[in-house]
Amino acid sequence: MQRLPDFDGLRFILCLGIATFHYSFRMSIDNEFITSVILRFSYFTDIFFIVSGLFLARRAYGTWDKRQYFAFQAKRLARIYPLHVAAFSCFALISIAYAYGFIHPNAQPDTSWRNAITQLFLLHSWGLGSTFSYNYVSWSLSALFLMYLCFPLFDVLSKRFDVGILAALIIALIGGEFLTRMLGGPSLTRAQFTNFGILRVLPSFLFGMWLVRHQNIVLPKSLTYLGLTICLIIFLFYSPADVDGHTVVLEGPARLIFLYVFTFLLYNASTQGFYTPLQWSGFANLSRYSFGIFILHPLVGLFFFNAIPPFWENSVAGSLFIIAAGVTVTVFIAAISWKIFENPINSWLVAKINKWQSNGVIPALKKQPQANKIQ
Template sequence: MTMSVDATNRLKPGQLLPELVSARGLAAVWIVLAHTYAKTIEGNATLPAAVEYTRIVVDFFFVLSGFVLAHMYDEAWREGRFSYFGFLARRLARLYPLHLATLLLVLLLVTAGRFMGVEPDNPHDWWTFLVTALLMHSTWATSDLAWNWPSWSVSAEWCAYLAIPLFLALADRVRGTVARIAAGLGGFVAIAAFSELALRQELVSLTFDGGALRIAPSFFAGILLRRLFDDEPIFTSMTPRAYAAAVAGVFAVCAGLVALGVGYDALWPPMVVLVAALASRGTWAEPGLLRGRLLAWLGELSYALYLIHAIALQVVFALAERLGLATSVGERAVLGVIAIAATIVGSHIAYVVVERPGRRVVANLLLRPRQGASAAQKSGAA
């Protein structure tokens, strides 16, 4: 089948990009499976390199986040219509309801565990709870991962949102394709070198101990990449063969790098290429593999999957261990399947009951008063 692609295609600001939505869901599933596998073999086998390198998937999310937010807000920024408060209100409405709900759920579970004489290993105290509630637990404010530990990346996202005027202003100063590519890659290299020299860690390894720094080059690269789509027709005139080659190439390069045992940071550039390829596919009118209903549903559920899965794993395995049912690899494999099922069911419930209505409630609380005041001012002026 020959697919025609219009070389004059352009991404329209705010246009739905279904491939990016589905890819977000698949990335969340990948993380769920990797963490489940790691928990299943815990104490019985060494973690395979392919699972250990899964941490780069979070950086894919970070690049994707910068790209999507530039896709939604860059036009308003350039035209002087960007509202910083409105942006933060909408992002808080997106992140906070489910973050708070899962944090409180973990608080309930930890409290119940302490009544039964079970004390968590990580620092679950009033300080780490407060820092986590304020979405600041990726800023060196805690001594370890605590509470719902995957949410460190939610904190990193929030820190990037707080700094978005700076990111957009810096992007304004980078003009031209070569300069943008150099700035994106150079920014990552510079911050990765700082992490190695000052923090003694690879940038892609940072979580509670600098996740807010880790997101910076990825978020910025995503913004620059979105601007490249406006200026370079080649990004939206990718042929089906080129698209397939780009996606396959990303996975082949990553597999090769993992096999060579290189540092985690070396897998970062392919994540940017993958976002570019998927976004390019979003300009096509033709249906595709990533536009199916199941994958679209996973994309919508991705945030819930990410925040719920660690809780499901901890509860399922902790209960089984107290009952003496997690002694063999076979038993732990069954528990892993149960945890995945619990994650899917729990995520769907959380999405329907908490995340989706929570967005509306928080957005209304934060934005409606300002919208009403703006309407009143216009009426008075008239």
């Protein structure tokens, strides 16, 4: 499978942006333009879901059988579950310490056992728990976990019915928006507030798959660069009108269509070898820490911002400096986690899974030369 360096860099930028977005709520930034740009970092979560579907769909799986299905799911869990459990355990310990009066944090942590169980097993975005309990970013892992469980079905149907995945995408967009509104949510891109984060993830995950399976749509370099430039301008400067005068961002299908166009253009550039700044080798090297940044930044921020003196945020520059420092510390912690915990455990688990998956095939290969000798 050909590497896509633009998307390696994109994953790292996405996770930095999501951490910055969440950290900005801990600081006071008295600058409307900067605030509006940071609020648009919320778009990065939806791009993350597109990229997840895209990367899975780029791999060749052959014929799905029971052994391959369980091996696929095991490898997906080996990638996300150990670090998820580690981060969740820290939040659970904080909740237990609070419940027994050992600590007195500024914000009351969740102490619900039901929410703890659903989050531990990544079920809380399926309507079975609170999406913002304990480690609040794990709602997206829960929704992606369901996408992993369904991916073999999506894969088979998309190969058998050429336009089926496009039809499913359209249904997911329209139906997801309708269901989210029925559940009391403001839009599809805030479906996690209704505890059904799966509604937000499904359309973007399907679009990522569709993008890979329909590579026959090719644009020339000039048109691709023009489109990406327009997308960047819209991202930096466009805010929908709001009658109350508040800073707002694109929501619902309008946001997703905009992001789908951007991702299509970037994928077109990447597969044709057009240069973008995301191909910088530094991004590629740092992209291995992306998942750690994403899943650990709420925990790092909890301790980091509680240790910062309040007077440091008296200016816009001071607030931005503190946010940047918090993100830098998060990258450092994620790098340590990847080297001593995340990568070693994932490598060990994947080796075990590969051995189990090949069980029954390797012995047969070994017996063949012996049979030839007897003959």
